[in-house]
Amino acid sequence: MSSPNFLEGKHALVTGASSGLGWQFALTLARAGAKVSLAARSVDKLEALAKEIEAFDGRALPVRMDVTDIKSIQDGVHAAETELGPIDILVNNSGVSALSPSEKISEEDFDFVMDTNAKGAFFVAQAVGRSMIKHGNGGKIINIASVASQRVLKQNIAYCMSKAAVKHMTHALADEWGRYNIQVNCINPGYIVTGINRDYWETDAGKKLISRLPGRRVGEPTHLDGTLLLLAGPGSDFMTGSIIEVDDGLTAHGF
Template identity: 40%
Template sequence: MYVPYYLLPGITMIELFDLTGKTAILTGGAGGIGRALALGMARCGADILAADLDPDNFKETADAIRALGRQVTVLKVEVTEEQSVSDMVDSALEEFQHIDILVNAAGIAIRKPAESFPINEWQKVMDINVRGTFLTCQAVGKVMIEQGGGKIINISSVRGRFGAPKDYAGYCTSKGAVDALTRTLACEWGKYNVLVNAIAPGTVETDLVRPMLAKPEDAERLKARIPVGHWAMPEDIVGPVVFLSSKASDFISGQIIYIDGGMTAGT
């Protein structure tokens, strides 16, 4: 039975955000945003399974999570491959017996002009950002339905809503699809208490955008469009994802939450 948090006996406001006893899978866990999220969620009490094509980058974060007394598992996973995703879910269940939170942070960007974007590279962006997100949602969603609920947070982008003046025909299309997938899964799985939301960052300083930020004219153009006057660090993404993972957001589903320093508020 659904019990709103304010009817839980003696719950304190801070406990609304507590993830103690929860298990979170993070795809792209070894990436810039993934590492910050894994540590931040562990600091709120969650045990972590970090899944990434390139898991070596997760070593220091794994040590930091262990030092907090939380459990952590690191796996090499290719999100576009059904078998690899299915193995990831089996490992999570073997290790933790339940999966409460899925964060889909695996993603790539390939930047080329639309008129000469090679279709195989466009497809690669779609495969990782869309097919990968769907496969992990499907495999973990099945477990959450059997468990009686769970929370899924897809990492979209402001580019899911807005076009870009150059080079983003693959990335924008893929993130628009992530937004649509988020909404439709929220509709389909609400009755199972599986809540599906997305967060849509603007610019976050990670390897994904470093090449762009290294070009002064691109960096200045980007900064000029952000009302708070600077781009985000990966840690800026932690609070909203903890919120969407926690009890505090038990009546939120199908939403795309922009974390962009006000960028999408303007023109």
């Protein structure tokens, strides 16, 4: 990273920005100088994040987007680019899960996870990729998958399947869009503490899981900052189709 503001002048779109990893991704890119479009269904939360970014003189635009609705995706990308110019960086982060034994998962839960994590991620990438191809300046697409794309997380079949799809989508898009100077890479986070799971790590089950992890710890969203900034900036200009585990050794570890 050449300077603290090495993303100055770049426009980044972050999906799932209203909480968890997406919130942190948006803050990190804004602190590096990027203009950030904040996309999610909860616009009130996005407005709070925009205020936080504006407090350090960053530029942020809340954009209502439901990634399970293709028109909503297209409208959101159009609104972002109308306000802040062509998108240079996409952080394709929206994700949900539905814990259930495989023999009991409902079609509704399965579809909700696949429509958000796999289909939604693709159509967000397609909408932004079309714009990048049209403008001819290349770009960076950073897909957020999970260690679940490589290994089984118990009783989470749809999530595992959807994240494996995101991993393979990364390879396919990297192969197709390399000629347009669009780098498509993927981060596989391990267990990260967020608002949704914070209480779990204090339970007996959570503590037992931590005791079995290679580093006997879970990560914080800030642990992904370095990899995010690598993939968003010029340091990754000769990287595409890469899948990077940020998981404290979990993928390498055998239970």
